[in-house]
Amino acid sequence: MTKRGRIAAFVSVVLLVAVITWMQPRLNKMQEPFVEKRPKATHGGQFTNMLIDQSIQFFGAAALGLRQAVAGLLWIRTDEFFHRGEFETIIPLSRLVTWLDPQQIDVYSTASWHLDFNFVDSDQRSDKRLIPPAIKLMEEGIRNNPDIYDLYFDLAWTHYYWKAKDYEKALEWLKKAVQHDGRDPNTGKRIPRPGFVDRMLAHTYEKVGLFDEAEKQWRKNLAESLKRLKADPKDGSRWQEVGTCRRNLAMLCLRRAWRYGDMDAYKRGLDVLDDLVRTEPNISEKDPEQVRAYKAAKKAYEQLVATGKRPHDVSPPIDVGFSVKWRKIKPKVITIEGTLKLVPIEEYKGLAAEPYTNFWKSYEFLLPSKRPKWVDNSRVRIIFADADYNFREIKTPKKLSWEVDKTRTVLWDDTPVESGKFKIKIDMSRDPSFYPFAKEDYKLIVWFDPQEAPITVQDRIGWKGEGITDKNYLSTTFHPGYRVVVREFKLKRSDIM
């Protein structure tokens, strides 16, 4: 090689080095959408923990393509264990899968569901000590998949709404769910989130007593579903969606009127029903009961307007005569029984809701001896736990671990009220790992919360229990904003052992 050639080569090398150095930060920026979303540092992002938090990238970088394959194979094994009922093995395996492939959203949902529902005692009661890790795992899934609605919705619905019955928390996560679309698993393209997510948000607003927000959300859902119907008028499911929104919106408005005397809401509800019976194809044939109910409600409204009266189905309050007794049968086995007079069926006679619901009418023709005396299906909730256990506040652990605190005793249950009475036997003697009784002090709480009552019962007692009273056990502080009947017992270990 000539001297000139060597110089030219050196100059080219220097120039190329400069160009590559210039390219690096630009390529880094371009690479951002392709970098996996991984859990953020759990200790405020301190450098000392960086290697621990990024250990997968560090050690697994060379085998990057293998990670998802291993995760997939492990998930296959997990499925086998599920069919064999070996739930204990599933959780650590699932954890490994989420670690290897943080974007497999099904794994977070399934593993959290296992934690919440499948570790059961001899009476099929799930271990409530596992709710915090289940929620923690879902939160981690959300951190790793923040741009799609799926896990937000699942956390809200499966874990807070259904399992923990913490509707306020469910609302918090549903509000986040409706800020995100879905993603087509085949193409990766953004797809609109399903309508049920937004509908669930409206239901939950109603559940927590935010009626204005619930109505607003239903109107928004209705507008969206009408837009979708306009785009595809031949799709029958679009009509169904519009009908669902209209029915729910109308019922919310009408119930606000019947229960609390809001005549403007009555009018708004009737307007929505009017749209429903006018526009829905063949509604007279498909749903004649809806048409009849609408006409009856309209007539009732006109009579109320003419007479200047306002309905108020939740008054006068019913004295529910709440009482609870508990008795130890043998060590760690107790019975709980009591009374809750909800709701005598005669209470439905003459309610403002009656022309629409026809509830009383469906029993009226029966002989009094054949007629049921009570509207059953309310449930009384029970908690037996360590004295310091706070069921209202589910604290998630700082680091995910499904190892339960083996010194903690926590039992949740509920039992139906039938003919004004309830009774349940709780046997904690067969499952010492669930109920270790390691502490000295315990509490037994038995309560009825109108928030969880069936809709028919709420038609008489209201969403928040405005229609109930009790001489001894009515509380407005146990669940702020709600009239709850509750009895709490303080127990010593010796009382139960």
Add this chain to the structure above:
Amino acid sequence: MAIWTIAKTTVGEAMRKKVLNVCLIVALAMIVLSLSFTQLGFRQDMTVVKALGLFVIMLAGFIISVLMSISLIPTEIERRTIYTILSKPVSRVEFLLGKYLGGIITLFINIALMGTVFIVTVAIKAKLTAVQLGSIHGMQVGEEVIKPQLFDPSLALGVVLIYLQFVVLAAVVMLFSTFLTPTVNFFASSAFYVVGSAANVWRTMYMNEKASVFVKVFYWFISTFVANFDRYSVQNKLIHPEEVASMPAYVAAILAYSILYCILTMLVAVLCFYRKEV
């Protein structure tokens, strides 16, 4: 002309190497065998098929590129054929470039073959699932769900990126082979690949405010001058499809980066090769 002649000969020789052929056949078999995963739902089965396929192509690509490139020059020296070639009107630059060109063409044939089998395997898997879903929910539903999977162009781009990273690695191996023995070269190239795959970690290290100047300079140097093989890894976006508008632009940028890096490496290799006593 001399470059092309040397390249053609190199391809012929490389394709006859048994170890490379075995590697290719095993890889192809593994890709096709991934069809047997029918354990889970459609989505997870597809995840396994795609993840396994891409991994096998990467692994086989790595082995083929290193084992092949490592011996391109030393074999010629060992067999003394290099003297015959260089005594003809062929410069060292032409010899080196011809060998490299032959190497990357061989690599292209191997990866293109594996990539085609992989894409066809994904399509077959999708079609089989369509039939399965169709028997449950009706043919139309099956077809609709599967249609986007039948040919996913981003999978092809993914295979292109895998090829590009081994083109770069082959250049680095060629450079090392001008001054290292084949055994040392194997370990040095493998280490280079591992270090380059963790480039993002090195970048995080030099961006750390608490690090000393020496540490920062050290990691900046590594993250800037060692080929960033992590850039070629887009598997996650292919396995869990997510619409990324900039995919073709990204592949184009990576192509430019790869070309520049290869030119730089080969220039240094030429300079080293001229200093080598043959």
